[in-house]
Amino acid sequence: MSSLFTPLTLRSLRIPNRVWMSPMCMYSAASTGPDTGAPTGFHHTHLATRAAGGAGLVMAEATGVRPDGRISPWDLGLWNDRQVEAFRPLTEAIRAHGSVPAVQLAHAGRKAGTDKAWRGGRALGQTEGGWQPVGPSPVAFDGLPVPHELTVPEIQQLVRDFADAAERALAAGFQVVEVHGAHGYLINSFLSPAGNHRTDAYGGDFAGRARFALEVVDAVRAVWPDELPVFFRTSATDWLAENPADDREGWAAQDTVRLAKELRAHGVDLLDVSSGGMVPGARIGTGPGYQVPYADRARNEGGIATAAVGLVTEPAQAEAIVAEGRSDAVFLGRELLRNPYWPHHAAAALGSETHWPEQYG
Ligand code: FNR
Numbered sequence: 001m002s003s004l005f006t007p008l009t010l011r012s013l014r015i016p017n018r019v020w021m022s023p024m025c026m027y028s029a030a031s032t033g034p035d036t037g038a039p040t041g042f043h044h045t046h047l048a049t050r051a052a053g054g055a056g057l058v059m060a061e062a063t064g065v066r067p068d069g070r071i072s073p074w075d076l077g078l079w080n081d082r083q084v085e086a087f088r089p090l091t092e093a094i095r096a097h098g099s100v101p102a103v104q105l106a107h108a109g110r111k112a113g114t115d116k117a118w119r120g121g122r123a124l125g126q127t128e129g130g131w132q133p134v135g136p137s138p139v140a141f142d143g144l145p146v147p148h149e150l151t152v153p154e155i156q157q158l159v160r161d162f163a164d165a166a167e168r169a170l171a172a173g174f175q176v177v178e179v180h181g182a183h184g185y186l187i188n189s190f191l192s193p194a195g196n197h198r199t200d201a202y203g204g205d206f207a208g209r210a211r212f213a214l215e216v217v218d219a220v221r222a223v224w225p226d227e228l229p230v231f232f233r234t235s236a237t238d239w240l241a242e243n244p245a246d247d248r249e250g251w252a253a254q255d256t257v258r259l260a261k262e263l264r265a266h267g268v269d270l271l272d273v274s275s276g277g278m279v280p281g282a283r284i285g286t287g288p289g290y291q292v293p294y295a296d297r298a299r300n301e302g303g304i305a306t307a308a309v310g311l312v313t314e315p316a317q318a319e320a321i322v323a324e325g326r327s328d329a330v331f332l333g334r335e336l337l338r339n340p341y342w343p344h345h346a347a348a349a350l351g352s353e354t355h356w357p358e359q360y361g
Contacts, residue, residue, distance in 0.1 A: 004019060005353075008329060016100075017347075019329070021055045022333035023233075028074060038087075048097065053343055057100040058101060060104065060174075062075060062104050065078065066158075067131075068134075078105065083168065103169050104233065109134060109186030110195070113145075123144045136195060142280035155202060162216045179231070183274065184277035187213050213263075232263050236275045237256070240252070250279055256294060257298060264304045288311050290311060296327065305329075307329040313335045
């Protein structure tokens with residue numbers, strides 16, 4: 001019996017297997033007009049196909065909790081009811097294929113308001129549909145505009161924005177909500193000393209830098225049903241401690257272990273362990289499964305369920321990660337773009353049964 005194809009129950013939610021689709025921005029929502037931020041036919045095909053392909057959970061891309069919190073004007077959002085209505089058939093389609101619909105709630109912080117990734121992702125001016133980025137401190141990311149330093153009332157409004165978006169996610173039919181705390185976006189920039197130079201209650205020591213993340217988690221947990229899980233995606237390291245020649249100050253693996261314990265205590269059910277995106281020019285040691293050791297530490301030292309992500313591409317590799325107790329599940333990104341039916345093929349390779357759509361014979 002394959003471990004990868006054993007169901008995982010978090011709270012009362014049974015997830016049918018442990019191969020999940022990682023959130024991936026598609027830059028394909030309308031950027032103007034009443035349907036701004038609402039999913040389109042493209043998103044429907046894109047996400048429902050991965051559910052038909054056998055992924056046990058399908059996570060919609062980074063979805064803005066407010067219009068000016070998106071990475072680009074073409075990102076999805078959950079700040080109005082029209083978006084809720086547009087998401088509903090999509091979550092129903094994912095469930096109809098036996099998968100679990102999940103959504104990643106995001107604020108892009110100092111990396112907000114940029115062009116589509118495949119056009120280079122440069123900062124868009126206000127006349128091109130861009131907007132003023134915000135952050136814990138007026139520290140720009142790699143040539144992007146200097147962010148507005150958030151005031152405490154603005155921070156508190158952002159906490160409410162995450163909770164409001166979570167309520168809409170529930171109304172739209174999602175069964176898992178993930179708080180995006182990784183990749184140098186707003187929450188990550190509060191956590192890491194590389195982005196957070198504040199001297200008030202939201203900066204300084206670990207507790208100060210983690211305050212915003214935990215307030216967001218508390219606010220989301222307060223509106224999310226007790227029987228459904230909340231995930232948190234983290235950047236486990238800024239990739240500075242791994243490179244002794246780089247003496248910039250940043251977030252390191254032991255901080256993630258500490259954060260994992262805090263998140264667990266605040267009602268987070270699973271830590272989705274990614275890395276990087278916070279410090280420009282950091283040397284990232286990529287390779288097959290390169291972030292798995294961080295998921296392993298968070299799980300086994302931090303005491304929280306984890307999902308590993310990053311260059312997991314082979315069935316035997318994914319199976320070993322779960323079977324060896326290094327992580328409870330794996331997220332696949334690019335491999336599922338290449339092959340939506342990867343989970344069904346992997347199950348066959350590992351001697352497990354999955355159910356292809358009956359229409360496919
Ligand atoms: C991503 N990634 C990403 N991560 C995230 O947390 N939210 C997002 O919206 C996106 N968007 C996104 C778009 C595209 C086109 C790619 C390729 C990636 C990162 C992604 O979820 C995943 O963590 C990485 O791609 C590493 O996993 P793979 O691709 O090696 O399996």
